[in-house]
Amino acid sequence: MSEILGVIDPIAVRFLGIKVHWYGVIIGLAIMLALYLAVSEGKRQGLRPDDFYDYLLYALPIALICARIYYVIFQWDYYKRFPAEIYRIWDGGIAIYGGLLGALLVLVIFCKKRQLSPWLFLDVIAPTVILAQGIGRWGNFINQEAHGEAVSRIFLVQMHLPNFIIEQMNIGGTYYQPTFLYESVWDILGFLVLILLRHRKKLFKQGEIFLTYVAWYSFGRFFIEGMRTDSLMLLGLRVSQWLSVILFIGALSTIIYRRLNNKHLPWYLVVQKDDDQA
Template sequence: MIDPVAVNIGPLQIRWYGVIMATAFLLGIYLAYRRALQNNIDPNHILNMVTLIIPASIIGARLYYVIFAWENYAGNPLEALAIWHGGLAIHGGILGGLLAGLFYVRRYGLPVWKIADIIAPSLILGQAIGRWGNFINQEAHGGPVSEQFISHFPDFIKNQMFIEGSYYHPAFLYESTWDFIVFIILMWRWPRKKTDGEIALLYLVLYSVGRFFIESIRTDSLMLGPFRVAQLVSLALIAAGIAGIMALRKRNQAWAKKR
């Protein structure tokens, strides 16, 4: 098992989970900054916006997780603050970040859909990197698998997926790989997009398709009765994303006819 603590500085522990999440945020910010410059948006807005989006995302991700897994925290509510132990739900993070970003964009009169397109590739890249924090914490994995199956993966993954006497599906790896693929698709699609907002909505659709299927093998799913919450949310986001793309294209066609 990999030691979850990267560095000890006196009484202070710097954990790999935090290092990986910080790396994801920094790379995402750099990408969005560059993309803003290329699209005639003052990049300082990106820097200012992330000072709201990052804490809102973390709070939203943790609050979402704790609400749906309250039975794990009812006996020790203070544990809900220990985000370094893992337990951040990406859908809660997206919601928290979206609300904070929308507040900033509305306040300064920025183009909502263009800003959304700028941020979407950074978001999926951050998710792809962040899943390796789950790997370190031995969470977000799938069900048990045979040693023969897990031996198809590199030894460091095989060893880390050996938990309490059994090997498990490296579901974190499946999602990280899918997220990287979505990132590549979004970057490829950007110069070919028909309208602002298409990249952001395409992100919602593509990420949610992968998450829906990967969630089916996870053993730590948040549940709402007999249903996996992430799958329900994924279906809703797929529908919203497709409807949004169609609506934006129809609006652009209407504008083109008026000209």
């Protein structure tokens, strides 16, 4: 960290010409924590640890590719002129929604091959995914990206933010809205809500923890995305806002539809026989 400028160096380690970015370190730690928590909860639900390890091996590269494809599609005016840069993912340009959609596609195929319930698998990992998203936003913070419009330093001070956040939001002499922080807080709050509620008896049917995650995340993302200055645009509205609306409505509609049309949906805690006997 630079004590003079108060700005965090985005490079965590330099060794023999190799640079390890804080962004990668933070994302890696977030994934490891999410995997640990998913495995722990999976055991309670009768799922094997190997199911989560194997799924991650397939999902990570596909999610990364899809996150890049998503970004390139909505920046096609640029990349059609510079097609050689499409593959330069190390220069930045990935979209979380693309990654999540790619990981979801892999999960459906994976669960079908393993003869697992995709709804149950999604319920187990959903809280850990939103936690990882919340932690991952701090990688954006260190890279000084995913921020909002210019604000005054006084504005940030009045938010009672620690000085290291205020100074990191000073980019080229201008202070910016810390939208990375808003989303991180929203995501971590969503994680806490989900883990505090998911073990309540007869609250969630299978699939509804995941659908609640989708609704929670997309609701907050819609408003936070509206504050950002680096958004992909479509028809005058930010792409992520369009998708947030679709996902929010879709998640709530799916919960209602499944409840009304399938009276025999299993509860999320159906396999917890000890709890039922107690």
